[in-house]
Amino acid sequence: xxxxxxxxxxxxxSVGDRVTITCRASQGISxxxxxxxxxxxxxxKLLIYAASxxxxxxxxxxxxxxxxxxxxxxxxxxxxxxxxxxxxxxxxSYPPMYTFGQGTKLEIK
Amino acid sequence: xxxxxxxxxxLVKPSETLSLTCTVxxxxxxxxxxxxxxxxxxxxxxxxxxxxxxxxxNYNPSLKSxxxxxxxxxxxxxxxxxxxxxxxxxxxxxxARVIAVAGGLLNWFDPWGQGTLVTVSx
Numbered sequence: 635x636x637x638x639x640x641x642x643x644x645x646x647x648s649v650g651d652r653v654t655i656t657c658r659a660s661q662g663i664s665x666x667x668x669x670x671x672x673x674x675x676x677x678x679k680l681l682i683y684a685a686s687x688x689x690x691x692x693x694x695x696x697x698x699x700x701x702x703x704x705x706x707x708x709x710x711x712x713x714x715x716x717x718x719x720x721x722x723x724x725x726x727s728y729p730p731m732y733t734f735g736q737g738t739k740l741e742i743k
Numbered sequence: 744x745x746x747x748x749x750x751x752x753x754l755v756k757p758s759e760t761l762s763l764t765c766t767v768x769x770x771x772x773x774x775x776x777x778x779x780x781x782x783x784x785x786x787x788x789x790x791x792x793x794x795x796x797x798x799x800x801n802y803n804p805s806l807k808s809x810x811x812x813x814x815x816x817x818x819x820x821x822x823x824x825x826x827x828x829x830x831x832x833x834x835x836x837x838x839a840r841v842i843a844v845a846g847g848l849l850n851w852f853d854p855w856g857q858g859t860l861v862t863v864s865x
Binding site: 664665666668670676677678679680683684689721723725727729730731732733734735736737 | 780787788789790803804845849856857858
């Protein structure tokens with residue numbers, strides 16, 4: 635099974651900072667990766683799919699890149715509402731098995 | 744826009760069966776995969792399984808022996824049953840639509856239900 639490892643697990647940053655979260659896959663997964671944002675007490679929200687395609691309605695300060703085994707989620711200028719936990723996700727195609735990264739909690743410095 | 748809502752008991756006794764239903768509104772349940780995902784308090788996301796509207800299912804191997812999913816297209820609902828529950832099954836359970844493209848190689852979850860907390864305790 636393909637494993638996803640996010641780094642860092644915790645990130646402290648300030649409003650206005652540029653931050654990058656990394657997701658590494660144990661095997662190549664082309665660009666078949668999605669990113670989610672989860673705020674406390676809420677369901678995850680899709681931010682990016684196909685590694686770099688921004689979901690409709692998601693602010694343009696969010697961007698994704700990468701392919702193969704290394705992917706990044708970048709927030710260009712942190713806003714107060716961006717402090718949350720972020721997860722990457724992919725599908726093992728056979729047998730079908732979805733996996734998530736362990737999460738990156740982004741906290742206010 | 745499509746919205747999902749989980750429903751079911753919030754408290755289940757150990758060794759019994761957890762049963763949840765997800766109601767889809769604002770669109771048809773047809774021609775999509777639908778999934779259940781859970782999250783223990785303070786922990787990450789764990790995929791439980793998915794069902795297509797034909798009734799075809801795939802389950803997480805770690806839960807496969809205890810999971811049954813079903814779909815009722817006439818009610819725009821799909822359901823989860825998890826048997827022989829223990830305290831380790833205490834979690835927020837989410838239902839979500841699966842978007843599958845690129846011949847099924849690229850999948851993501853959108854939208855998600857708000858989640859429902861299920862506690863396993865006597």
